[in-house]
Amino acid sequence: MPSPLRLLASGLVLLGLTLAGCKKESCLGNEDGCRVASPCEKLSYSCEASSGSALEVRVLTPDDKRAGSNAPTSGNATVPGGLNAIAARGDILLGNDRAVAVIAGIGNTHLLDPGGGALLDLSARGKDNDGLNQVLQVVGILPADAAHYTSLEIIDERPTRVAVQLRGTLDGKPEFPIATLYEMRPCEPGIRVRTEVLNTSVDPQLWALADGFYWSGREALPFTPSQGAGYQHPSFSLLTIGDAFRKFPYLTAALASDPASSYAEVACGKTDVLEGFQSDQISSSGLPRTVVASRDYLVFERFLAVSERGDVASAADLALEARQKLHGEKYVTLRGKVSRRQTPLTSGREVSVIVSEGDLAADPGTRIPWTQVTPDKEGNFQARVPAGRTYSVELHAFGRKVADRQLDDVDADTDVGTLAVPGNTRLTVRVEDADHPGQKLTAEVFVVPVDASIQKDSEGSLHGRFGTCAPWLGPPPGPSPACNRFLVNGNSPADTSVDAPMGRFHIYAFKGPFWTLARETVTLGAEDTLLTFKLRKLPLQPSGTVGADLHVHGGASFDSSIPDLDRVLSFAATDLDVIVSTDHDVIYDYGQVVRSLGLQEKMSTVVGLETTGHILWMKRPGSDLPLVVGHYNFWPLEYDPTKARNGAPSDELVEPGELMDRVKASAPPALRDQFIAQLNHPWADAEFGRDLGYPRALAINTLKNLPSRDDGTSAGMYVRSPKGGFANNGQHAQEVMNGTQNDMLLPYRAFWFYTLGQGQAVTGTANSDSHSLTDNTAGVPRNIVYADTRPGTGFDTARFNAALKAGASFGTNGPVIEATLDTANGPARFGTAPVVPSADAKLHLKISAAPWVPLDEVRIIVNGVVVKTLDGAALSHPRDPFDPFNPGPIDPAVTAGLLRYEGSIPLSELLTRSGDAWLVVEAGTRLPPAADFGGPAGEGPDGIPDTGDNNGDGVVDRNDIGKDSSYGPLRTPPPPSSEADPIFHFAQVVTGGFPMAFTNPFLLDRNGNGRFDAPGVAAP
Secondary structure (H helix, E strand, O other): OOHHHHHHHHHHHHHHHHHHHHOOOOOOOOOOOOOOOOOOOOOOOOHHHHHHHHEEEEEEOOOOOEOOOOOOOOOOOOOOOOOOOOOOOOOOOEEOOEEEEEOOOOOOOOEEOOOOOOOOEEEEOOOOOOOOEEEEEOOOOHHHHHHEEEEEEEEOOOEEEEEEEEEEOOOOEEEEEEEHHHHEEOOOOOOEEEEEEOOOOOOOEEEEOOEEEEOOOOOOOOEEEOOOEEOOOEEEEEEEEHHHHHHHHHHOEEEEEOEEEEEEEEEOOOOOOOOEOOOEEEEEEEOOOOOEOOOEEEEEEEEEEEOOOOHHHHHHHHHHHHHHHHHOOOOEEEEEEOOOOOOOOOOOOOOEEEEEOOOOOOHHOOOEEEEEOOOOOOOOOEEEEHHHHHEEEEEEEOOOOEEEEEEEOOOOOOEEEEOOOEEEEEEEEEEEEEEEEEOOOOOEEEEEEEOOHHHHHEEEOOOOOOEEEEEOOOOOOOOEEEEOOEEEEOOOOEEEEEEEEEEEEEEEOOOOOOEEEEEEEEEEOOOOOOEEEEEOEEOOOOOOEEEEEEEOOOOOOOOOOOOOHHHHHHHHOOOOOOOEEEEEEOOOOOOOHHHOOOOOOOOEEEEEEEOOOOOOOOOOOOOOOOOOOOOEEEEEEOOOOOHHHOOOOOOOOOOOEEEEEEEEHHOHHEEEEEEEEEOOOOOOEEOOEEEOOOHHHHOOOOOOOOOOOOOOHHHHHOOOOOOOOOOOOOEEEEEEEOOOOOOOHHHHHHHHHHHOOOOOOEEEEEEOOOOOOOOOOOOOOEEEEOOOOOOOOOOOHHHHHHHOOOOOOOOEOOEEEEEEOOOOOOOOOOEOOOOOOOOOEEEEEEEOOOOOOOOOOOEEEOOEEEEEEHHHOOOOOOOOOOOOOOOHHHHHHHHHHHEEEEEEEEEEHHOOOOOOOOEEEEEOOOOOOEOOOOOOOOOOOOOOOOOOOOOOOOOOOOOOOOOOOOOOOOOOOOOOOOOOOHHHHHHHEEEOOEEEEEEEEEEEOOOOOOOOOOOOOOOO
């Protein structure tokens, strides 16, 4: 039966043909050489005539330097910077005296933009505060709904205006021409934009012409003034997105990081409101959904403003000013003061004022939030709101509402008065090296409520976004302090202080898995608190190794807003030796920041990249659903901030094998022999319809062997070489552990075991995938690599990468596994090269861990099956989780307390079947129970664990499957609340995780034929 929408569209087509005709003004006739009309003609700003001299428009060249890019070249910056600044050669810079914009040049594709032309950067003049990932023109949510521009024209009419005009079609749809004009005039706090899209097909189209703002989840948060909205927006899926559309007078978004920024968009054409949907991932802001008849068109005009502060008010003030100019709407200014016990230490992000239209007694869901403002260091705040309305003013401190006030019928500028923050205090922490008195350490401090009551009383959030923290010290994605933790900078002469709510808390000092853990339990009260912790490095990490995190993100990633300084300090805080920078879709280098902090002899950085599929295109055999290839890491590469994506090649619309070819070819010849490709989170759930791991996207069935060539199946697609170079399964490494919480260990581990059984000798890795201080802790987990090189200026990258390719590493978030096997040539470590065991071979194990890392069992796995478990009395268990050597130096007699097991096991006891085999050793707590009930192909079990004991009855069965699902989910049990639980202290600093370590495989060439004859999938 025809849908109502289709009937409506068909019914309107004749009317559209009659009324539309072929419009000739602007570019609505799609003629060659047309000029898009100047947008927002009713919008006018007054300023000095000399402001026109600040107008600029130019194509960026290799000689341009982006501010804050850590470029290896010298010279002054010529292009604005910011956390998300990505301007490169070939892009177009537009600027006036108040703002600077960068538009992607044709061919400079990035993220969701298929051909260039998206708005990449928008900064306040002189502030280097770009906080935009991307703004692109769309008519819907599908890939073909995005503009694909093919031509660009620069318009220089100084001192009146400068502009860039782009023309093209919707992506892959030549029957839908589209044109956009970006324009800047003197003294305006932003950029004018006009987009025109035509329907030259014979069929009506349902379009929602809009700007798509890509926020990505950990950056700027959208805020819209509509009933029950503000920061709150209805959740939706790709199937229910139509229900999430709302109307609003303006869209704002604020980035609460350093440097701060905020943005506002206002419609300035024939419509006076915007319509769209919002989420912390993406916003759509534009025209209402409209049936566009054949030969008809849509025109969308808007003004996009930028401010230098990181609150909503700084942008909303500009939006209300623009609406007054456009529509004559009157606004008033509210002023007030927030009183605190003492002046805040930083920008005061722990305090925020929300102003909503409506009575305080009314249900908050019926009020209209108009703005949010962060007071300055003196406590002063001001914000504009529409005149003639009643407002509720609410003060939030440490993520909780603490005071409010109602203002009735506000028709003039109004003094709100003073709002007081109750019960705040200050905590100052110093961390020292116990073995070097007075020597300060960089570390991470965690503040943990002592009981459920304190937890409840201190729990807060950023106005309901980014989850909850107890206590809430600052926005989770941003700089320190974030959530319930903060960095202590051992390089600073001053001790580290934070403002905090009052209450009784455990204060933990943490410096990574191979140091002692320290804790003080204190009452944070009216008097300030000063704590000094002493930590010591434990003799745990094997000699000749380096600890490396091969997957970390910073502000250069589209989904991270942690500043570079905090990012590098977080590496030092967990005592990492090697960091591979793997920001999404851009190459980046932390080397200059490392040097600025004087850490160049303590850590080494490797330049890398994480490619991230955005544009849906790939289809697996038997499915019509478009997919992406997931995420891959690559290193070492060369960082060049003058190039698009800092030198990274385009990663869209290609299979993994071609992507590997492309990235390797982009590296300088001297680095290509070291080239490493890593498959990231291979079985992660899709986000916003985009798979994060290629094997899951293909729905590989691990109960079946892989074919030797492409046989037309998903498995065949996995092994094929799309361009004759790398195969799609040509990665050198694969993540087994990803993230501090480690909640997807079981499926990642299962897929790695499967590939080992298929003869793909791929190094298993363990990485944090940290994007902030709170989502995952950098270096937890990490890889211990037998690289025979040391971090610092003499670090040998080639030797390090060769060791990784050879599988000479183990992954861990605490336990240390030293393992060798007897061979005819002597003891051999694990790795990706086959070894021939001696006739009476034994497996020699030494398992150690810091006293605060509980260890329940050691597992020996052969061909995917646990063949031996060491637990109970076989293992030692330290009595004191804190420093067993305090006071005094390390006592060799006590050092034995770090050793949990040492012994040898005859290989014959572990191998019960003939033929070659692979062997892996694991150590940690017991794995959570799980079962396999289905898979993404929808064809029943696929060999990958997908469902946990979600109802807590001790059995994994179909009663644990989520509503309306055939399998899943895998939920991590909540952290323990009792100190009697051995994992309690571990869980406070390795948030939500459990101890785990694994070796790379011993590939046993038992018949001595010089190769590893893979066992394949075991017969049922």
